[in-house]
Amino acid sequence: MLNNVGEVWKGLRLEEEMRLEAVRRINSRGGCAPHLAISFDTHLFSIDTSRAPKAALQPDAYLITHAHSDHYGKSAMLSSRAVASMETARALEIRYDREYQGRTFRVGESILVDEVLIDTHPTGHTIGSSAFSWLTETGERVLVTGDVKDYRHLPKSDFLVMEATYGDPYDPSCIFDDDIAAFSEALDEGASFGAYAFGKAQRAVALMRAMGYRDEIGMDDKSLMLTSELMGPAAGPLAELNGAGINVATPWNLNLVRSRAKYFLTGRRDSSYPTIQLSDHLDFRGLMRMIEHVSPERVLVYHPQGARAGLLAHHLQECGLDTTSLDCIDRFVR
Ligand SMILES: [Zn+2]
Structure with missing residues (x-):
């Protein structure tokens, strides 16, 4: 289990229920694999990350939000556990000249992974870009956004895992x-x-x-x-x-x-x-409106790399919202 701070959870899946939390994978070089996974009930869903080596703990699904390289579909697309929209899968194939090995869905439809019904939602960021949401056995709705241009189709959720490409509250260029x-x-x-x-x-x-x-x-x-x-x-x-x-x-x-x-x-x-100025993203004000729309209890800012995720998390924390960022995750899998 992942109860102890910093404990590395290796290999075996325990039958007892895991509480809803974000974990990161330690790679063979001792660093963290990109982005994160969400563990809940008896499941583990990886989000916008590279494939784990065969000997490593495998997630039930590699959710790929869209086909931009900083979301690692180039690697995850080679797993039969990959889950991506039809357009994202095709875009990955064209971009990387490899065959997509996973499962596909039409954005807006639902897809069943290990008895968990995952709903998918358009985000307007790229053709085929999709957010994912699902309900845990304890009744919490988890929403993972990927990159977002249009938040209007996102559902109300308890735990919001979101991007912060233009999320720096102190940078005037994040307002446009x-x-x-x-x-x-x-x-x-x-x-x-x-x-x-x-x-x-x-x-x-x-x-x-x-x-x-x-x-x-x-x-x-x-x-x-x-x-x-x-x-x-x-x-x-x-x-x-x-x-x-x-x-x-x-x-x-x-x-x-x-x-x-x-x-x-x-x-x-x-x-x-x-x-x-023509952006594929919400600006800072748009991200704030998105959070209001989703009205979560908890927020995790997971993208992009660098200071922006931490700065947005800090700002939301100051606004009274229970928020953390990727670099603060202290549960790990190998
Ligand atoms: Zn993107």
């Missing part, structure tokens, strides 16, 4: 609005856009189509494949890079684009191109 007007003006002037191949590129194409742009959009290979497969007919006509007047290129290929005006779609401020 997407500059849709600037994007529209740039589109009118015939500009091309720098956007990461998975996530931002599809957001850009969807926005362009929503703004009535019907012509071909040029894209580099991976962006083109991801966009046409994941968006289907909604992507409209696509062409290879420079095969159309307007291009959506990965940032490192933006220099190859033949366009008078070029903009990098990002919230970053260190770009050599002019930028347009």
Whole structure:
């Protein structure tokens, strides 16, 4: 059992019930594997982490919230215990050129893992991005968000495991609005856009189509494949890079684009191109509204690496909410 602070729980599964808590896996180098697992009742669900080696304790499921590399689906996708949306599974296959080995679901549907019914919820972060929630035998609802752009479909929950990409309450750059007007003006002037191949590129194409742009959009290979497969007919006509007047290129290929005006779609401020603020995430205010919406008893901030998770946890703690962050987890499995 994991009752003693710092005790490492190795190998055997005990039949007696485990209380709901977050644990981390110690890897072969003695460090922590990415992110965490949730132990509850007699179950262990890993969240956005790499596969444990065969000799290690195996979770009942590797839940993969979406296909960005800092959520480790590249490794977890090779386990038959992986659980990801159909789009996330396909995006992982395209991105990493490997076959997805796990189980899939349609976002919004439920999936049964070891007699636990896991509900899935869209988060609007990438195509196929999904939050997971389930009820423990003691009646607590656990919600794991992954990265979030739109929290409206998330359920009320007791234990919220959330991201903090823009969760630093002391950093003014964590407060922003997407500059849709600037994007529209740039589109009118015939500009091309720098956007990461998975996530931002599809957001850009969807926005362009929503703004009535019907012509071909040029894209580099991976962006083109991801966009046409994941968006289907909604992507409209696509062409290879420079095969159309307007291009959506990965940032490192933006220099190859033949366009008078070029903009990098990002919230970053260190770009050599002019930028347009277009984010796949909630800003700090959005994260606060999300917490209000979910109205949890307890919060664990699990992503991203670095100080932001701890700073958000500190802020929520000061607001009177029982909150911790990944670096404070003191229960471990091997
Ligand atoms: Zn992400």
